[in-house]
Each structure stands twice: as structure tokens, then as C-alpha cells.
Amino acid sequence: EIVLTQSPGTLSLSPGERATLSCRASQSVSSSYLAWYQQKPGQAPRLLIYGASSRATGIPDRFSGSGSGTDFTLTISRLEPEDFAVYYCQQSGKTFGQGTKVEIK
Amino acid sequence: QLQLQESGPGLVKPSETLSLTCTVSGGSISTSSYYWGWIRQPPGKGLEWIGSIYYNGNTYYNPSLKSRVTISVDTSRNQFSLKLISVTAADTAVYYCARRVGVATSLYYYYFMDVWGKGTTVTVSS
Numbered sequence: 001e002i003v004l005t006q007s008p009g010t011l012s013l014s015p016g017e018r019a020t021l022s023c024r025a026s027q028s029v030s031s032s033y034l035a036w037y038q039q040k041p042g043q044a045p046r047l048l049i050y051g052a053s054s055r056a057t058g059i060p061d062r063f064s065g066s067g068s069g070t071d072f073t074l075t076i077s078r079l080e081p082e083d084f085a086v087y088y089c090q091q092s093g094k095t096f097g098q099g100t101k102v103e104i105k
Numbered sequence: 106q107l108q109l110q111e112s113g114p115g116l117v118k119p120s121e122t123l124s125l126t127c128t129v130s131g132g133s134i135s136t137s138s139y140y141w142g143w144i145r146q147p148p149g150k151g152l153e154w155i156g157s158i159y160y161n162g163n164t165y166y167n168p169s170l171k172s173r174v175t176i177s178v179d180t181s182r183n184q185f186s187l188k189l190i191s192v193t194a195a196d197t198a199v200y201y202c203a204r205r206v207g208v209a210t211s212l213y214y215y216y217f218m219d220v221w222g223k224g225t226t227v228t229v230s231s
Binding site: 001030032033035037039043044045046047050051056086088090092093094095096097098099 | 140157205
């Protein structure tokens with residue numbers, strides 16, 4: 001069973017700053033199987049990125065994904081107020097990482 | 106526009122069975138390339154994948170829950186369901202249903218969950 005480990009647990013940043021979130025797999029994962037989600041309090045998760053780097057429909061281009069093998073990254077180029085949330089990676093539409101909270105500094 | 110809606114009891118007693126249904130509207134559950142899944146989130150914690158089902162009944166489950174979980178599908182009603190037996194307080198969570206896409210291109214196979222229900226809170230307590 002593949003385990004996904006996200007880091008850091010919490011990221012404290014100001015609006016306009018760049019956010020870099022990491023997702024590490026316990027064994028190699030096909031990049032096409034890696035997705036990222038955003039979740040705000042009281043809401044269901046929302047798909048941001050699939051196939052490690054493809055943005056889902058309607059997702060702003062300040063969100064980008066990269067990586068391969070065991071190391072994947074979600075980057076938010078300039079944080080907007082609405083981007084402060086929890087972010088999860090997922091492999092193969094199954095296992096999730098434990099999440100990274102992006103909070104306002 | 107595809108929508109998913111969870112339904113079921115909000116309170117379940119310890120040792121009993123948790124039963125939830127997800128109703129799919131705006132599209133057919135019997136569509137190739139789509140699995141239908143359950144995910145849960147305990148209070149203040151992260152997401153945990155429970156399992157998924159294809160319209161023909163093929164299922165796969167999280168190994169940590171497999172002994173207690175059954176997911177079934179009713180294509181005539183455009184619904185799929187979750188049963189979790191022998192529940193404890195640790196099963197208290199928001200339960201989500203979602204569509205899992207499995208789509209092939211010429212080079213790759215992609216998997217992700219693109220449509221989610223709003224979630225339903227289930228509390229296990231006597």
C-alpha cells in the first residue's frame with residue numbers, strides 16, 4: 001500500500017507570497033495517478049490538479065503541479081485570500097496524504 | 106451538471122451498522138471510465154478513502170477497512186451505498202461520496218475524483 005506524506009503540516013504565508021507544498025510517496029507513483037485537492041472549512045474537497053500537472057476545469061493558472069516518481073509539488077504562485085485552505089494529494093483516486101494547511105501569517 | 110447527494114442516519118449506536126446512500130443526478134452511474142467512491146473525514150482530521158465501485162459491481166476497498174465495509178450499486182435507482190459494520194466512536198466522521206475518473210489517453214491512464222457530494226455527518230454514540 002502506497003503511503004503519501006505531505007510537508008509541511010502548516011504553511012504560514014501572507015497574501016501575494018508563493019506557496020510550495022510537497023507530497024512524497026513511499027514508492028514510485030505514475031505521475032498520471034497523482035492529484036491535488038483544496039478543501040475549505042465546511043466544504044467538500046475540490047479537484048485542483050490531476051496527472052500531477054494538469055489543472056482541472058476552472059482552476060486559476062496561479063496553481064501549478066509538478067513532479068515524478070516519489071516527489072510531487074503543488075505551487076501557488078501568488079496567494080490570494082481565497083487560497084488559504086487545506087491541500088491534499090491523492091494517488092490513483094485512492095490514498096490521500098495527511099494534508100497541508102496554508103494559513104495567513 | 107452531475108450532482109451527488111449523500112443520505113442516511115446521522116446517529117448510529119456503537120457496534121451497529123452504518124448505512125449511507127449516494128444518489129447520482131444529472132448523469133448515469135452506468136458510464137464507463139467512472140468508479141463511484143466513498144471517503145470520510147473525522148472531525149479535525151484528514152481525508153480517508155474507504156472504497157470504490159464500478160457500475161458492474163466491481164469493488165475495491167481500503168485494506169484497513171476492508172473487513173467491515175461493503176459498497177453496492179443500484180443502477181436502476183442511479184445510487185450506490187456504503188455499509189460499515191461494528192462501528193465505534195472512531196467511525197464518527199463526515200462521509201463524502203465522489204466520482205472517481207479513470208480515463209485513458211494514448212500514453213497515460215489518469216485517476217482522480219472530480220465531483221463530490223457535500224458530505225453527511227455521522228456520529229457514533231449511544
